[in-house]
Amino acid sequence: MSAPEAFSFGPGDQPAFPGSPYAPLHPLGRRAGYVAVAALFAIVASLGNAVVTVNVPSLAAAFQFTVPIDPERSGLDV
Numbered sequence: 723m724s725a726p727e728a729f730s731f732g733p734g735d736q737p738a739f740p741g742s743p744y745a746p747l748h749p750l751g752r753r754a755g756y757v758a759v760a761a762l763f764a765i766v767a768s769l770g771n772a773v774v775t776v777n778v779p780s781l782a783a784a785f786q787f788t789v790p791i792d793p794e795r796s797g798l799d800v
Contacts, residue, residue, distance in 0.1 A: 734747055
């Protein structure tokens with residue numbers, strides 16, 4: 723059996739840095755799809771934290787939750 727022929731990469735197939743993985747050139751539509759999915763994921767991932775952070779003061783007021791202040795530690799004259 724003869725040895726298989728070595729494959730030579732074209733200039734567009736070369737990795738950006740030596741030792742880095744191959745990054746294929748995607749069509750413009752696929753790139754736009756990746757950007758849209760990444761933006762959607764970023765918005766959805768941060769939405770839960772934002773909803774809780776924004777609503778904590780209003781929920782605390784609705785349920786009349788307060789944090790008692792220790793006059794000795796707060797420095798206030800109560």
